Amino acid sequence: MNPSSTALLDRVTYPIDLRNFSPEQLRLLADEVRAETINAVSVTGGHLGACLGVVELTVALHAVFDTPYDRVIWDVGHQAYPHKILTGRRDRIRTLRQGGGLSGFTKRSESEYDPFGAAHSSTSISAGLGMAVARDLKTARYEAASEEERQAQGLQRDDRNVVAVIGDGSMSAGMAYEAMNNAGSLKSRLIVVLNDNDMSIAPPVGAMSAYLSRLMSSRSFISLRDLAVKMVKRFPKGIERTARRAEEYARGILTGGTLFEELGFYYVGPIDGHNLDHLLPVLRNVREADEAGAILVHVITQKGKGYEPAERAPDKYHGVSKFNVITGEQAKAPPGPPSYTKVFGDALINEAKRDPAIVAITAAMPSGTGLDKFATAFPDRMFDVGIAEQHAVTFAAGMATEGMKPFCAIYSTFLQRAYDQVVHDVALQNLPVRFAMDRAGYVGADGATHAGSFDLAFLGCLPNMVIMAPSDEAELVHVVATAAATDDRPTAFRYPRGEGTGVALPTQGEILALGKGRLIREGNNIAILSLGTRLADALKAADELAARGFPTTVADARFAKPIDTAMVEQLAKHHEVLIIVEEAAIGGFSAHVMQHLAWKGLLDNGLKVRPMVMPDAFIDHNSQAKQLAEAGLSARDIVDTALAAVGVEVPGAGQAKALTGR
Numbered sequence: 001m002n003p004s005s006t007a008l009l010d011r012v013t014y015p016i017d018l019r020n021f022s023p024e025q026l027r028l029l030a031d032e033v034r035a036e037t038i039n040a041v042s043v044t045g046g047h048l049g050a051c052l053g054v055v056e057l058t059v060a061l062h063a064v065f066d067t068p069y070d071r072v073i074w075d076v077g078h079q080a081y082p083h084k085i086l087t088g089r090r091d092r093i094r095t096l097r098q099g100g101g102l103s104g105f106t107k108r109s110e111s112e113y114d115p116f117g118a119a120h121s122s123t124s125i126s127a128g129l130g131m132a133v134a135r136d137l138k139t140a141r142y143e144a145a146s147e148e149e150r151q152a153q154g155l156q157r158d159d160r161n162v163v164a165v166i167g168d169g170s171m172s173a174g175m176a177y178e179a180m181n182n183a184g185s186l187k188s189r190l191i192v193v194l195n196d197n198d199m200s201i202a203p204p205v206g207a208m209s210a211y212l213s214r215l216m217s218s219r220s221f222i223s224l225r226d227l228a229v230k231m232v233k234r235f236p237k238g239i240e241r242t243a244r245r246a247e248e249y250a251r252g253i254l255t256g257g258t259l260f261e262e263l264g265f266y267y268v269g270p271i272d273g274h275n276l277d278h279l280l281p282v283l284r285n286v287r288e289a290d291e292a293g294a295i296l297v298h299v300i301t302q303k304g305k306g307y308e309p310a311e312r313a314p315d316k317y318h319g320v321s322k323f324n325v326i327t328g329e330q331a332k333a334p335p336g337p338p339s340y341t342k343v344f345g346d347a348l349i350n351e352a353k354r355d356p357a358i359v360a361i362t363a364a365m366p367s368g369t370g371l372d373k374f375a376t377a378f379p380d381r382m383f384d385v386g387i388a389e390q391h392a393v394t395f396a397a398g399m400a401t402e403g404m405k406p407f408c409a410i411y412s413t414f415l416q417r418a419y420d421q422v423v424h425d426v427a428l429q430n431l432p433v434r435f436a437m438d439r440a441g442y443v444g445a446d447g448a449t450h451a452g453s454f455d456l457a458f459l460g461c462l463p464n465m466v467i468m469a470p471s472d473e474a475e476l477v478h479v480v481a482t483a484a485a486t487d488d489r490p491t492a493f494r495y496p497r498g499e500g501t502g503v504a505l506p507t508q509g510e511i512l513a514l515g516k517g518r519l520i521r522e523g524n525n526i527a528i529l530s531l532g533t534r535l536a537d538a539l540k541a542a543d544e545l546a547a548r549g550f551p552t553t554v555a556d557a558r559f560a561k562p563i564d565t566a567m568v569e570q571l572a573k574h575h576e577v578l579i580i581v582e583e584a585a586i587g588g589f590s591a592h593v594m595q596h597l598a599w600k601g602l603l604d605n606g607l608k609v610r611p612m613v614m615p616d617a618f619i620d621h622n623s624q625a626k627q628l629a630e631a632g633l634s635a636r637d638i639v640d641t642a643l644a645a646v647g648v649e650v651p652g653a654g655q656a657k658a659l660t661g662r
């Protein structure tokens with residue numbers, strides 16, 4: 001239902017205070033927030049489904065808790081648009097995920113109502129527990145201090161509530177259990193709201209999801225009366241521990257929350273996460289519960305709730321482009337070259353047809369990684385392990401020890417979460433796990449949290465690791481074939497979010513010579529050594545430099561590790577300027593090239609080396625092109641860098657100079 005009025009939304013103040021809204025007005029406010037969210041995302045694109053699933057929960061949390069004093073932490077933060085609309089950002093909600101606009105996730109620097117930044121999942125309970133313990137320590141200091149110490153040190157009692165809202169998908173990550181395990185023993189008051197919509201991006205997987213489904217399906221929502229009785233019983237004074245445990249088990253059988261109870265949480269639910277008549281009294285009860293300890297409120301919601309197209313296809317409406325509100329039709333990009341993701345998926349299917357040892361692993365992102373098609377083609381050889389990157393990597397390592405050829409497809413940014421597994425379980429044991437790192441480089445609207453910036457730095461320093469970076473989608477087909485054929489060591493390959501260059505695709509990938517790059521164009525005193533998809537801009541820059549009288553050599557490295565030592569030595573010996581360009585943070589490919597040249601004494605003879613890498617800054621959401629320009633990695637910047645190196649004055653060259661003082 002799309003109420004046209006915004007009468008109640010217009011009454012929401014900043015700071016937010018919903019105490020004088022009646023339950024009926026809160027219900028109507030939720031309808032208005034839902035309509036506002038749908039209308040805003042129809043013009044911005046974004047994570048619609050998750051947001052619509054938490055509209056009532058968002059209203060209830062801000063009605064019951066004294067935010068921002070009470071902390072509400074949104075796990076992942078992709079569902080926080082209603083929260084942003086209610087907390088002073090309604091006027092900017094249509095700038096979501098655009099340059100200079102609101103972030104698509106919660107962000108400390110954006111609002112006092114965002115106590116913790118998010119975007120990578122399953123961090124909310126840990127962060128919330130940290131805040132709860134800090135609160136208790138501050139209160140303990142206050143209580144132990146004399147009056148004058150309190151004055152002198154500005155000590156105050158801190159009695160804020162801390163609420164972490166985490167989804168069922170995010171509850172499949174190990175970090176959530178680490179946090180619950182600790183919370184259950186620390187006895188710091190912490191409220192966890194499990195937002196269970198029985199969806200991750202795709203339908204959830206794993207035993208946890210099955211367990212939660214049992215909780216949901218084994219019984220209807222707990223009646224408020226039973227709940228009220230349980231809540232009163234919950235905090236009896238002086239009950240014997242054995243009696244209490246008996247009571248917990250009894251309740252566990254009643255509610256099924258035994259897993260959480262065993263982790264030291266008081267389990268409440270499941271309750272209807274769209275029914276404010278349930279949410280408000282339960283959250284008030286929980287807020288008033290006067291005993292230490294962690295409480296988990298299990299709410300059942302529907303992803304996409306209140307918008308039929310999103311209800312019907314919650315996976316398709318997890319992340320949407322602009323869409324027609326009436327029909328739900330999402331705007332389609334004009335037909336163009338296939339995405340790198342699609343090329344990877346098709347190439348892997350092709351390799352897997354010929355090699356039954358090839359298996360694929362994703363961490364809850366089958367469609368994002370292009371492995372959904374692989375799953376259709378080879379249902380027994382595709383493994384979605386849930387949001388569990390650490391497990392995914394070591395699971396792949398285990399498979400490799402038994403002769404399988406695992407392709408672990410994890411976005412560059414999410415692979416960060418499994419770094420020790422990559423080092424300790426894969427590289428150190430020299431196991432032939434293949435890492436397909438999609439979203440390498442800048443990713444646009446998801447911003448700094450999702451940029452694939454560090455993979456070359458954190459993988460390049462690992463012995464045994466081979467790293468490839470195809471310059472276009474045709475090269476990616478060869479890279480996949482090369483990875484498939486490399487059985488004696490781990491390989492990783494990176495490619496960007498978005499469309500390819502339109503180059504013709506080979507029907508069959510060729511196996512590349514290990515550590516060999518390729519010379520694309522010969523010039524004379526300037527050479528550009530490009531890694532990955534920066535090649536297109538490197539060639540553009542070479543064209544302009546040639547037009548200005550500087551015929552420029554261009555080489556495609558193809559491998560970030562091992563580097564093509566013969567080629568880089570040739571470039572160094574026969575050019576005055578060597579520009580090395582990569583869409584990655586410092587410490588990656590350029591560092592390895594310069595390390596090699598230095599030891600060969602090839603930096604001793606006045607060679608001017610200009611490593612063009614990402615600046616030492618997190619670059620916010622914008623279009624990918626604008627992020628590259630802001631980073632100083634565009635064709636323009638390559639031209640300016642080359643001209644400056646040969647002594648041609650370049651006024652105000654590139655914004656990157658401001659960012660990095662280059």
Ligand SMILES: Cc1ncc(C[n+]2csc(CCOP(=O)(O)OP(=O)(O)O)c2C)c(N)n1
Pocket residue numbers: 050053076078079119120121166167168169170171195197199200201303363364365387389414417
């Ligand atoms: C560490 C990590 N891995 C993967 C993702 C990608 N991702 C974003 S949201 C999401 C699904 C989250 O499911 P759930 O927690 O149930 O939230 P819902 O979207 O259902 O509200 C995934 C896999 C991520 N953000 N962080």
Ligand SMILES: CC(=O)[C@@H](O)[C@H](O)COP(=O)(O)O
Pocket residue numbers: 047076078119201319368439443446497
């Ligand atoms: C919230 C989250 O982490 C994912 O939904 C992510 O936004 C997907 O990114 P892509 O849109 O690049 O697949």
Ligand SMILES: [Mg+2]
Pocket residue numbers: 167168169170195196197198199200
């Ligand atoms: Mg979910």
